[in-house]
Amino acid sequence: MEAEVLNALRDPAGLPMHPLVFLVLGVLTFALHIAAVQLMLGATGLTLWGSLSKDAHKRQLASTMLGVGKVMLSVAIVIGVAPLLFVQVIYDPFWYTSNLLSAWWVIGFIVILSVGYILMYAYYWMNGDLANPKQSVKCPGSLLASVVLLLVVGFIMHALTNQMLSPDLWMQWYAPEGKLDTSGTQLHSYNLWRFAFFISLSVPVTGAFLIAMRRFFRVRADADHAYLDWVGALGLKWVTFGGVISVIVAAFWMMGLEGKQAEFATSPWMLVSLVALLGFVAYATWVWNQQRDSMHSYMVLPVGAVALIIVAAAREALRWSVLVGQFGFDVMGYPLNIDWYSTLLFFITFAVLGGGVLSYLLTVAWQAGQTVGQYTPSATVVRMGHIALSLIVLWIVHFFAIGFYVWMQ
Ligand code: HEM
Incomplete structure (x- = not known):
């Protein structure tokens, strides 16, 4: 698609502030959103795992993690609105076209999210005594269904983001073989490795949370130290195992990039992200081995957040390199109407x-x-x-x- 056409599609009202402001806010709020999503997914995963066990520690953890999952789901939804606003402001021709091409999924997003949300609460209401291993767990299928639906929600966002990156294919999707398809029922483009990468980060993010959580509850007079040490050790396993898996998944994502995106695989952004993720794993390992009872245990969370912000910036750099670098979209030249x-x-x-x-x-x-x-x-x-x-x-x-x-x- 011609750069002039893409630039002509920009909102004639212009931007109320310099595009760089929206770009930076988009990256930061996306990092916050995805961190909440990842903790929500990790916490509900642990809840499912613990719920299916009769082990007292696992059941205790399941009960705590259900609370974390519920809160994080709300946080993920609320914070998700922010990158949604910013992406619409500076990439409007791409975002709206992608949304129109898959309009049914955009609307379905709300319905699927609502059902997933309600199912998580249904599980919570049915299992008030989850921490008690003698109590049998009611309807774990509702929590499983909730996680699956929430993953579908994330997949829709992923497909919308991915479709934005291929303006050269829009006409092919809109009018396959010359026949108009205005149904909006299809998701046209997805990259399973990319999606799996963002989801796989749930494991190290949740592991870091467990390490900090152990430190938090340790100071209570009634703390069960055996349980908390088990939680912390599990946290470290999740950070190391999950961190390495995420890096491997990212490598597959990069190796599979095609067309205009392929050049990005060898860019410095990838190297910086790799160092950030592995640095986070190394820091968490050091904290657990040397400083597990000190305030460093809390520091794994901000260190993890910095790594996520770097990954979010790399994700934005990929979009920039395609839309601005290769298709000639002029973000920085967006008309300004300062407010x-x-x-x-x-x-x-x-x-x-x-x-x-x-x-x-x-x-x-x-x-x-x-x-x-x-x-x-x-x-x-x-x-x-x-x-x-x-x-x-x-x-x-x-x-x-x-x-x-x-x-x-
Ligand atoms: C609760 C379930 C959700 C999950 C599992 C989820 C997951 C994800 C994932 C994996 C991505 C990255 C996609 C990619 O770059 O390939 C993403 C992006 C995004 N999500 Fe969510 N999400 C959820 C809910 C929401 C909600 C409720 C909103 C809005 C209110 C939202 C707004 C966004 C936005 C705006 C982006 C990035 C758009 C962009 O920069 O291109 N998400 N989400």
Whole structure:
């Protein structure tokens, strides 16, 4: 497809801020999204594994991981919206074409996600006493079905992203052999190795979480150290085994790249990502062997996050090298219609509202998790809660006020 056609398809309204801002935010929020997806998948995988066992440790872990899986599913969905917005803003001709070509799947995404979500909760409601190995587990099939449906959801996103990368094939998909196919019922392009790579990272990501979790619960007066050490050792196995498997899967992904994408396999981005992933595995191994009771156990999470951000940046570089480098799409030359108000509002909302509310929620979760028996928040934490709530109310009032102001103009 001609570069002029692709560039002409850009939104004539232009961008409200420099494209680089959206590009960076897209990478960062995708890394957050995929980290939550991976922890959700890893946690539900462990829940399934533990649920099918009569072993007390496995059942205890299954019960804890079900809670993690549920929360992470919500986080993955909420944070998934952010890269969705950014990809639409700077790659709109590609994203919308890909969505239209598979419109049924785009709509089906919501239905499949909702059913997967409900099935996870159904399993949770049916198995209130999962930690008790004497209790038989009810309907593990519902959790299995939930995981399968959530994987389908991820696969739809993967196919939409992959279809974007082949504008030269769009006409062939839209009008095979000259006959129009406006049904939108097909997923035209996927790369199983690429998909498997992002899913396989669930294993090391969840392993890192287990190492940090062991450290977190260790300080409780009622801590079961035998259980927690077992959890940490399992975490290290998941980090090392999963890390190596992910690298192998990535190698197959790169070796299988065809057409305009193939050149990327030998780019420095791949080398940097490889070093980041293996560096993370080495760091987690060092922490477990030398520093498992120190604060380093928590550091495996930010170190893993940095590795994921590097992988997310490499994924973006692949898209850039194809769409900009090979098809001539001009992201940086996107018409600008600078809107400082909406940009500032975004960053202030992110920092002040997001920061304030998250600090409160994380403080409560952290302190409650380390308290034996009933948790009573201190006066400072209660104050944090009041401030967080006031910020939300203020934001909502501001939202309607600005809406009315614009409407009245
Ligand atoms: C809960 C199940 C989900 C799973 C397993 C999942 C998995 C994935 C995977 C594997 C990718 C990477 C695809 C690739 O690069 O090949 C991805 C990308 C993405 N996902 Fe999700 N996802 C889920 C839910 C969601 C939801 C609910 C949203 C939106 C609200 C979302 C938005 C996105 C976006 C915007 C991208 C990247 C688009 C791009 O940069 O091209 N995902 N997801």
